[in-house]
């Protein structure tokens with residue numbers, strides 16, 4: 240089947256099998272390999288992207304379901320050489336170690352902060368409960384998301 | 396993991412969806428949020444040859460005042476429930492429990508209709524809807540019928556829905572902004588309940604629903620009868636595991652689940668006392 244969507248501001252259109260997962264489509268058809276596959280069983284959140292502004296696990300969504308949608312992946316966050324506030328905060332707060340969970344973690348955080356711009360520490364932890372990190376112990380991730388919330392607030 | 400090949404049909408109306416189901420019978424499966432079905436298809440535990448995507452049926456995505464009840468369209472997502480003001484005022488237990496389902500990503504896609512139709516005893520919302528005496532509106536080629544929650548859940552992942560029927564609406568009697576407690580016990584973030592107990596007080600009676608205490612979501616009838624007979628909360632809660640048939644798995648033995656049911660039910664009842 241033919242599907243088309245806007246990915247990171249640009250149009251994408253491909254012939255795909257209906258069973259193609261969104262993550263597979265993004266990585267293999269659109270060539271955007273920033274989105275990772277971790278568990279492949281909807282548990283870890285490494286594959287998180289935004290579909291029409293909301294975080295989803297792209298390993299548990301068909302590309303066909305996103306036909307016509309607006310999709311944002313980690314590659315679409317930075318504005319030229321300027322990182323998104325959440326990317327910058329992960330850098331400053333050392334919110335990553337191996338980095339495998341990071342693209343999904345950042346996309347989940349961006350979606351979460353859009354829904355809750357002024358969260359508490361506890362709300363950040365609950366908001367990111369769908370994302371697993373085997374390295375950091377989460378402290379610095381939570382600090383980064385709280386830090387990003389502050390910078391984004393100041394910028395408004 | 397990639398699902399087995401299937402034909403994909405996107406339904407643009409309820410009638411078109413029903414026509415596709417009638418044509419393909421049990422070869423076809425409805426796709427709502429996909430949060431339960433797609434994982435099963437990836438494991439090839441479900442191998443439908445036709446997938447009918449109901450995800451764009453916005454006509455079934457609503458929360459409306461139905462007078463004595465709140466009417467919820469089957470395609471309403473958990474996130475919609477979580478943020479809905481009418482539910483917060485008229486039946487806040489549904490809103491609160493929807494916020495306990497999985498994680499943000501799951502709630503952005505998963506629907507109340509999918510939770511009900513999947514019929515998983517470990518799911519949060521079915522036990523709540525059972526405790527609320529909700530009604531389910533079902534449409535098929537022959538028209539519409541309404542099934543009470545108490546008659547809907549038939550067995551392990553088995554419900555009153557025929558393969559060619561669509562759940563369209565959930566009608567929840569109004570129970571107000573408070574007077575409920577949901578006690579969900581699990582050990583990992585975003586996980587299903589090992590056991591859950593929900594207590595709802597409305598119209599002078601208290602009803603209790605149990606999550607993951609058997610093949611289907613259950614009412615704790617023994618507890619309800621004891622409370623109606625004037626028993627103290629702690630004594631009534633002792634009856635929580637009566638008539639249940641919990642499974643044993645990596646998370647809990649049957650004895651431990653029975654223990655959890657009693658403890659969680661006591662906590663839920665104390666919270667609304």
Ligand SMILES: Cc1cc2nc3c(=O)[nH]c(=O)nc-3n(C[C@H](O)[C@H](O)[C@H](O)COP(=O)(O)OP(=O)(O)OC[C@H]3O[C@@H](n4cnc5c(N)ncnc54)[C@H](O)[C@@H]3O)c2cc1C
Nearest residue numbers: 425427428429430431432497505506508509512518519562
């Ligand atoms: C990581 C993760 C964690 C989760 N944690 C929880 C949890 O803690 N608690 C919990 O309760 N659930 C949990 N879930 C499941 C979640 O609640 C699903 O949203 C829900 O079970 C199914 O809804 P859906 O819209 O995604 O349905 P789908 O997966 O699309 O469909 C499920 C089944 O219902 C049928 N169906 C769907 N809609 C209809 C309809 N309107 N009429 C007739 N048949 C229909 C489908 O054909 C299919 O058989 C979790 C899921 C994931 C992936």
Ligand code: FES
Nearest residue numbers: 277278279284298
């Ligand atoms: S790869 Fe999608 S949730 Fe883990």
Ligand code: FES
Nearest residue numbers: 336338372373374
């Ligand atoms: S940084 Fe390694 S998994 Fe999170």
